[in-house]
Amino acid sequence: MEKYNNGNGPGTLYVIGTGPGARDHIIPAAIEAIERADTIIGYSTYLDLIEELLEGKEVISSSMMKEVDRCRLSLEMAESGKSVALVSGGDAGIYAMAGLVLEMASQNDFQAEIKIIPGIAAxxxxxxxxxxxxxxxxxxxxxxxxxxxxxxxxxxxxxxxxxxxxxxxxxxxxxxxxxxxxxxxxxxxxxxxxxxxxxxxxxxxxxxxxxxxxxxxxxxxxxxxxxxxxxxxxxxxxxxxxxxxxxxxxxxxxxx
Amino acid sequence: MEKYNNGNGPGTLYVIGTGPGARDHIIPAAIEAIERADTIIGYSTYLDLIEELLEGKEVISSSMMKEVDRCRLSLEMAESGKSVALVSGGDAGIYAMAGLVLEMASQNDFQAEIKIIPGIAAxxxxxxxxxxxxxxxxxxxxxxxxxxxxxxxxxxxxxxxxxxxxxxxxxxxxxxxxxxxxxxxxxxxxxxxxxxxxxxxxxxxxxxxxxxxxxxxxxxxxxxxxxxxxxxxxxxxxxxxxxxxxxxxxxxxxxx
The missing domain is CATH 3.30.950.10 (Tetrapyrrole methylase, C-terminal domain)
Structure with missing residues (x-):
């Protein structure tokens, strides 16, 4: 975890769904969170959709990484002080990443702020x-x-x-x-x-x-x-x- | 119905939900449909949220009108050639107006195009x-x-x-x-x-x-x-x- 630590205490993890696919189905609150984040983590399929928002950011496109690993990395980076957006499709709160992130945060007693932003679910x-x-x-x-x-x-x-x-x-x-x-x-x-x-x-x-x-x-x-x-x-x-x-x-x- | 007829054949009815309340929870597809419509029909509570989008449009703020009447008016205006946006809160497709609009359209065999746009539901x-x-x-x-x-x-x-x-x-x-x-x-x-x-x-x-x-x-x-x-x-x-x-x-x- 030390490699991410910027010495400013815990950061923020935004958990975001980009909706079903069409760009005009993503809510502005999700776009804003992506813009606010230093680091964006997600499946390449979803990141392709918001390509122009990723410029100048650290992007971890995890087509191969398993869900648990992706959540752990997101949490650890946020814990170390970064502002991280974990991006999935649909609504992150419906059969997606929000629950796993919170479950893992609770088990490791992480202090980073976790913000769930709703989305258009399937x-x-x-x-x-x-x-x-x-x-x-x-x-x-x-x-x-x-x-x-x-x-x-x-x-x-x-x-x-x-x-x-x-x-x-x-x-x-x-x-x-x-x-x-x-x-x-x-x-x-x-x-x-x-x-x-x-x-x-x-x-x-x-x-x-x-x-x-x-x-x-x-x-x-x-x-x-x-x-x-x-x-x-x-x-x-x-x-x-x-x-x-x-x-x-x-x-x-x-x-x- | 004749009073709305512009002689161009049937128009379009967009059925839209503006989400739970926060402006940054409305999808761009909903904003675009409102911008495209000549006439906006909806409860005043939901219209207040999108006030600046209503300028120059015919607005029918129906705080007192019953759901069935609101749907009928929306359908009749669209049928007469107008482009109409029927606005409710949440997702228009979850316990809201989309079903009633389609049910009434089917019973009256309306020809206007009806487009349902999803939203962030409660x-x-x-x-x-x-x-x-x-x-x-x-x-x-x-x-x-x-x-x-x-x-x-x-x-x-x-x-x-x-x-x-x-x-x-x-x-x-x-x-x-x-x-x-x-x-x-x-x-x-x-x-x-x-x-x-x-x-x-x-x-x-x-x-x-x-x-x-x-x-x-x-x-x-x-x-x-x-x-x-x-x-x-x-x-x-x-x-x-x-x-x-x-x-x-x-x-x-x-x-x-």
Missing amino acids: VNACAARLGAPLMHDFAAISLSDLLTPWETIVARLEATASTDFVVALYNPKSKRRTAQIAQAREIFLKHRDPANVVGIVTGATRENEVITLTTLDKMLECEIGMQSTVIIGNSKTFVWRDKMITPRGYGEKYQL | VNACAARLGAPLMHDFAAISLSDLLTPWETIVARLEATASTDFVVALYNPKSKRRTAQIAQAREIFLKHRDPANVVGIVTGATRENEVITLTTLDKMLECEIGMQSTVIIGNSKTFVWRDKMITPRGYGEKYQL
């Missing part, structure tokens, strides 16, 4: 691209069983499928993880109609964006990958033109 | 202010039973409490709605420890912001109001200094 961005699927109670569930027992994930899928939540599936599929999305669909089919609307957004707001509207019945025939978020509508969700819409309930009370 | 902003409570599977549940039967809400509270979701309660309490938050707490206490961490954020990012860390046991003693979001952690959520942290599970796999 769930916000994908919903907007699809129309308005999240207008009623919704849940986000990650299908990655790397850190969570599969039985826990299954229980949550069952619970939300049976009580008519709109459900956003994070990490639905990867090269090695292909069975989980099929099992999730089976669970939903126990409780929902095969025609239940499903929206899939891959690469939201990016050049390679693909938006697919489908049903529980047909969803496995659609392209789902590492960059996809799958949103399963509730029993009242419908499609009009190319929009996925979950009614809030106004139609039952008012003349629309 | 759940994103409150999580960041509290630390990192949403790092694992989470659900958003509104306690307002105005448009949703209370039994449906109870079933969803039960389902998420029993499967260890982090749960964000929207509309937890109002002057007239006071029993629901107490009932929600009772449901959680059937499944969770009384020491289960709870975070309450009122007026996130605004001048009147109040952040409270408490437990299921004591949460009803805390101030909860119309501007509050209540985030109930999962069984592993802990507090370190003034931060609410839900571990993702790295600590069980790696040396932090």
Whole structure:
């Protein structure tokens, strides 16, 4: 740690998400924090997005570094007095780096100030691209069983499928993880109609964006990958033109 | 409708959320849409935030107008050829205007283009202010039973409490709605420890912001109001200094 120490006591660590991909989806508070920081740490994919903000700064582009190592380096540099921005995609507070940073800071009793800045998460961005699927109670569930027992994930899928939540599936599929999305669909089919609307957004707001509207019945025939978020509508969700819409309930009370 | 008709065929309706309150939490895509629109429609509270962007535009500040009327006016003006921005707080796609606009457009078969732009929702902003409570599977549940039967809400509270979701309660309490938050707490206490961490954020990012860390046991003693979001952690959520942290599970796999 000594190599970073500037003798001024602990610094600040900003934990920032740059949103789904499009530059015009990053909040000004995130840009400001990046501008304030001496050192920027993050995946190269996210740093490419804000290239012109990095000029004159120490940039640690960690395409190969593991999450734990990246958080540790960020924390140690901040602890030594630097102003550091740790950059990820989406909202740093939703399945991203904010929690790990704070968990590690707590275990090592770090004194550096840690500021979490919210961002447009995949769930916000994908919903907007699809129309308005999240207008009623919704849940986000990650299908990655790397850190969570599969039985826990299954229980949550069952619970939300049976009580008519709109459900956003994070990490639905990867090269090695292909069975989980099929099992999730089976669970939903126990409780929902095969025609239940499903929206899939891959690469939201990016050049390679693909938006697919489908049903529980047909969803496995659609392209789902590492960059996809799958949103399963509730029993009242419908499609009009190319929009996925979950009614809030106004139609039952008012003349629309 | 004829009074708005400029003879150019249908226009565009942008549905925009201005985030939790702070000006630096509005994404550039939202600002751009407001700049592009001829007419801005929204609650005065949200319009005050972007006052300097409204100059030279037709502004319909509808502090008294009901949601259905506001959406209808926005749609009719867009249909007649105008470029209209309908502005609300938070993310327009989460318990806000996007769904109602699309539902009404579908019922009246409107031809105007409708563009939904995502925003920082209360759940994103409150999580960041509290630390990192949403790092694992989470659900958003509104306690307002105005448009949703209370039994449906109870079933969803039960389902998420029993499967260890982090749960964000929207509309937890109002002057007239006071029993629901107490009932929600009772449901959680059937499944969770009384020491289960709870975070309450009122007026996130605004001048009147109040952040409270408490437990299921004591949460009803805390101030909860119309501007509050209540985030109930999962069984592993802990507090370190003034931060609410839900571990993702790295600590069980790696040396932090």
